[in-house]
Amino acid sequence: MGGNERTPRRLPPGGRRGGPMTGVGAPAEKPLDFGPSARRLLGLLRPHRGRLVAVVALAVGGVGLSAVGPLILGYATDLIFGGVLSRQFPAGLTTEEAVARARAAGDDTLADLIARMDVVPGAGIDLDRLGQVLLLALGLFLLASLLTWVQGHVLTGVVQRTVQRLRADVAAKLHRLPLPYFDRQPRGELLSRVTNDIDNVAQSLQQTLSQLLTSALTVLGAVVMMLVVSPLLTALTLLAIPASVLVTRQVAKRSQRQFVAQWTYTGQLNALVEEAYTGHELVKVFGRQREAEAAFAAKNEELYRAGFGAQFVSGIIMPALMFVGNLGYVLVAVVGGLRVAAGAMSLGEVQAFIHYSRQFTHPLTQFASMINLLQSGVASAERVFAVLDAPEQTPDPVAQEPAPVVTQRTGRPAGRVATGRVEFEKVSFRYDPDRPLIEDLSLVAEPGHTVAIVGPTGAGKTTLVNLVLRFYELDAGRITLDGVDITELRRDDLRGRIGMVLQDTWLFGGTIRENIAYGRPDATEEEILAAARATFVDRFVRSLPDGYDTAIDSEGGNVSAGEKQLITIARAFLAEPSLLILDEATSSVDTRTEVLVQQAMAALRSDRTSFVIAHRLSTIRDADLILMMEQGRIVEQGTHEDLLAVEGAYHRLYHAQFSAPVQDDPSAVQDDPSAVQDAAPAR
Known part of the structure; x- marks a missing residue:
């Protein structure tokens, strides 16, 4: 907008504005509320219950299927080991006789093994039976892998659809947020939330959901199978659980706030980079490269420390749990060996149990490797939820339908003609509740009239037109358009009847034709060309190699500042609104072009009400009404000649603008100090 009055002079606590040093030294956000945020994140999956x-x-x-596999492999081990033992006895003996012979020889351990494994003396390894068992195990593992692959495929679809909906919700939310929200949010910080944080949520859900589910089921299956094989060894293995939970809880508690700080500093760093890049010309012109680099280095160092702390602290979990798991593994191996020696278990059962114990401890270790990703994802989700939970602008009314606008050129739908009469009735507004800006303001803009608004910076000029557009809501009073309170109109319908040309032009990535047609997408080629000719865009477009198909970027780098302004004026011309707002619209146009644009604007304003915000008073001499504003109040109003005759605030501003440059006598300032005050804002 043209002027600083659009944004509050003093932001509320926590508010941040743009600038080269945005975010530096900002306080960290509150610690992550992990439980509720995690439950809400998982709640996003509810539509995909099936x-x-x-x-x-x-x-x-x-x-x-994977849980049954080790038991079958243990049986195969028993077949091999039993076949080896059977060769130590001649064929023809029964198992009982082989056991008795071993005991008679004083080898009770061998006797217990033969009895436990049902060895057939002299038979050797049953290769046919062993092959069948191994093929069965192979089939089970292949089928288990296939089911796991299908599970991953389905889960990927669920996660990506969920994140797609989350992105759509955030995008829709951004359109429902009031302008003050964006005033208080650095653009880089907001972009980080809707891009980096959502991507991190997607990555976290994709990896953690599958592994958490598989890990939980694997632990459950391993416990069941261990109980089947040996309740004693199972009890010894389960002793690792309390130690693992204690380690995980203590470390996770310390890493939570580190992850919140990491993503907070990421957003602040993005804001810093975005603003330094957007204003890189100013940074170079004023020689502030070192300061910008120092601010970046300081924020980058904060991000490094937070990221290092988060990853290091959470990374302690995995080696700690591996140590606990290995202690359990050693305990199982020792006790299992003693049980085999005592004949209470077979070698294959011990082998299977050791495999199950690894299946039991591996998911715990795997969970430890996921804990940092899980916490990082929930921290990002909380930042995204903060956007989704931000207070929205007041909802549009549904009962009142605005009257369609009829213009002579386009022949829009028939109905009551909106003449563009605007009335302010005792309007009060302030950005900061503790600092008044506009108080008890009343004015009437008659249909077809041009109302110019002038005054020093911060007087409330742009704020006045922003209130007409309902970018901000009134604190008191009301504004009517053709007798209808603007709060009774839907915002889209209200703004559809208003055209606006800003001092700070903005072009979208696309062709010149597309940028002009943005004012009315359904416009025909003839209407686009007519608008371009009326605003003198056609004059310079014809000299371009690709004409109206010339591609321009969002910064408009391949057209001059004046040409960008002409394109935005053509955009408003094509929209043919009933109410026109010009915020210093010719500030970037050269003197010759300004005369031509003024002529075009005169034709454009002929059948509609116009608000013109001007700093160059020479551009508004022919206005039907000039409003002189100071500190949110209209102190004078009238025509150019009338206000000069009064010799009040407008008179001082006018002569300060045109006379101050040739006033070389310093004593004049001493004689009239107010001249400095009046002239300063006009420079």
Whole structure:
């Protein structure tokens, strides 16, 4: 907008504005509320309950088949070991006779092994039976892998659809947020939330959901199978659980706030880079490269420390749990060996149990490797939820339908003609509740009239037109358009009847034709060319190699500042609104072009009400009404000649603008100090 009055002079606590040093030294956000945020994140998956049930069923099938595999491999081990033992006895003996002979020889351990494993003396290894068992194990593992692959495929679809909906919700939310929200949010910080944080949520959900589900089922299956094989060894293995939980809880508690700080500093660093890049010309002109680099280095150092702390602290979990798991593994191996020696277990059962104990401890270690990703994802989700939970602008009314606008050129739908009469009735507004800006303001803009608004910076000029557009809501009073309170109109319908040309031009990535047609997408080629000719865009476009198909970027780098302004004026011309707002619209146009544009604007304003915000008083001499504003109040109003005759605030501003440059006598300032005050804002 043209002027600083659009944004509050003093932001409320926590508010941040743009600038080269945005975010530096800003306080860290509150610690992550992990539980509620995690539950809300998982709640986003609720629309895909059916697929999630299928994911769970596939995971149960895959883990169940994998759990049976070690028991079958243990049986194969018993077949091999039993075949080796059987060769120590001649064929023809029964198993009982082989056991008795071993005991008679004083080898009770061998006797217990033969009895436990049902060895057939002299038979050797049953290769046919061993092959069948191994083929069965191979089939089970292949089927388990297939089920796991299908599970991953379905879960990927669920996660990506969920994140797609989350992005859509955030995008829709941004359109429902009031302008003050964006005033208080650095653009880089907001972009980080809707890009980096959502991507991190997607990555976290994709990796953690599958592994958490598989890990939980694997632990459950391993415990069941361990109980089947040996309740004693199972009890010894389960002793690792309390130690693992204690280690995980203590470390996770310390890493939570580190992850919140990491993503907070990421957003602040993005804001810093975005603003330094957007204003890189100013940074170079004023020689502030070193300061910008120092601010970046300081914020980058904060991000490094937070990221290092988060990753290092959470990274302690995995080696700690591996140590606890290895202690359990050693305990199982020792006790299992003693049980085999005592004949209470077979070698294959011990082998299977050791495999199950690894299946039991591995998911715990795997969970430890996911804990940092999980916390990082929930921290990002909380930042995204903060955007989704931000207070929205007041909802549009649904009962009142605005009258369609009829213009002579386009022949829009028939109905009551909106003449563009605007009335302010005792309007009060302030950005900061503790600092008044506009108080008890009343004015009437008659249909077809041009109302110029002048005054020093911060007087409330741009704020006045922003209130007409309902970018901000009034604190008191009301504004009517053709007798209808603007709060009774839908915002889209209200703004559809208003055209605006800003001092700070903005072009979208696309062709010149597309940028002009942005004012009315359904416009014909003839209407676009007519608007371009009326605003003298056609004059310079014809000299371009690609004409109206010339591609321009969002910065408009391949057209001059004046040409950008002409394109935005053509955009407003094409929209043919009933109410026109010009915020220093000719500030970037050369003197010759300004005369031509003024002529075009005169034709454009002929049948509609116009608000013109001007700093160059020479551009508004022919206005039907000039409003002189100071500190949110209209102190004078009238025509150019009338206000000069009064010799008040407008008179001082006018002569300060045109006379101050040739006033070389310093004593004049001493004689009239107010001249400095009046002239300063006009420079």
